[in-house]
Amino acid sequence: MSRNAPADDTLVRIRGLKFYRGTRAIFNGVDIDIPRGSVTAIMGPSGTGKTTLLKLIGGQLAPDAGTIEVDGQSVHALSKPDLYRLRMRMGMLFQTGALLTDLSVFENVAYPLREHTRLNDSMIRKLVLIKLEAVGLRGAHGLMPNELSGGMARRVALARAIALDPMMIMYDEPFTGQDPISMGVLVQLIRRLNDAARITSVVVSHDVAEASEIADLIYVISDGRVIESGSPQALREKGGEWTRQFMGGLPDGPVPFHFPAPELEGDLFGDPA
């Protein structure tokens, strides 16, 4: 599809996605639609390939089969310059923040502006301070990344991700390892940025409560396929047994508490051999 194709309500369209690591199928025929302007959460247990999915959407990995379209462009059919042009309209918040450790907070946020625009220093300064103000860290612009807490580093990375005013932001496990206050700040920031700047947000997470709080739509993936999708409330109320166990954090269910083992009595009182 051309870049000027008419915009529809789906910003990211994934069809028949297959991706293997060696012989292990990470995705085995996944279809996902991410609506424009929404917060869409991709949820599932650890190791189901949620981060891999973001890398596939961003073109850092190539699928073995299937297509991924972002804003009407087939990501993996693009030339490198076109892919880089598309990435300039996509932001990504990495789990670690991925800040450049030899640059200050200010220079990290200024980095994409210096690389991709010809704005003068005065304009860059104003833009950087506005972006840092949006994440509540204008006062920390002179700090180095090693002087930041984990939550602050993610907020700086978020300011950097929105520096070029992207159409979408992908969040890779934004809530992992955060204290309740940092987590609350991030939850609020993701929703607020999404609504204020009309960004499309894709949040990959296994933190059910936080992701459900801000998501308009949830996709639950496991064993290489989409198990269920819908609004948080619908999934909690009408989801299948597996989804309700996952959403409710229940210790036993389709995913058993016990690792498969022989009968307890036999193991305790039977022949040890």
Add this chain to the structure above:
Amino acid sequence: MEWLAQLGRSGLSFSAGLGRANLLMLAMLRGVPQLLRRPRLLVEQLLSVGVLTVLIIAVSGTFVGMVLALQGYYILSRFGAEATLGVMVAASLVRELGPVVTALLFAGRAGSALSAEIGLMKATEQLSGLEMMAVNPEHRVLTPRLIAGIISMPLLAGMFSVLGVYGGWFVGVGLLGVDEGTYWAQMQSQIDWDADVLNGVIKSVVFGVVCTWIAIFQGYDCIPTSEGVSRATTRTVVHSSLAVLGLDFVLTALMFN
């Protein structure tokens, strides 16, 4: 048959690694035009790769020259040929010790630092972050380091040789009583610009390419964990040292028949 299969696996793995290293080199070379438009990136790396290596090179060069003079005087004086001490010191340094020892020290100081830095950038997703910001990490991060290494090595080797000659002068002339005029005059008449100096420069440029290439590749290709970075750093020093010593033999055989 298991050993044969293992040999085959190792061979395939080595070939695949060599292929990836070559592709990386091509990718870095494609970033040179961009680097010419932004020389500040090169200057920053010349500081970190070259200038910060000066101290160890300067100290080593001086002491190697001093030891050469001591050993040389001991042998030459037996034949009454101590007047040729300057030639011996200068030829040893310019032809062999300057490029080779500098390259070994460069691999230990700058090469290991390059691998660790790039490996950690990979492990902390900084390189992925650059890609997602539509910045090519090969051009933006790796190319300036490669070119800085290639420029720095001959300059460092030159510094090593010059300070070694002065170290030899200090011991030979200052402590052992060799005539100063003879020390310099013999050197001036016997050391040939093309055969000695230029060949030494060519060697150091080749070593610069090889050491920096290995260091960058090991960092970029490492497993992004602390153990992976540690192994990459070790491999950089070992592979660079072996490559320098092997190439030195080949180049010496070609240059000096």
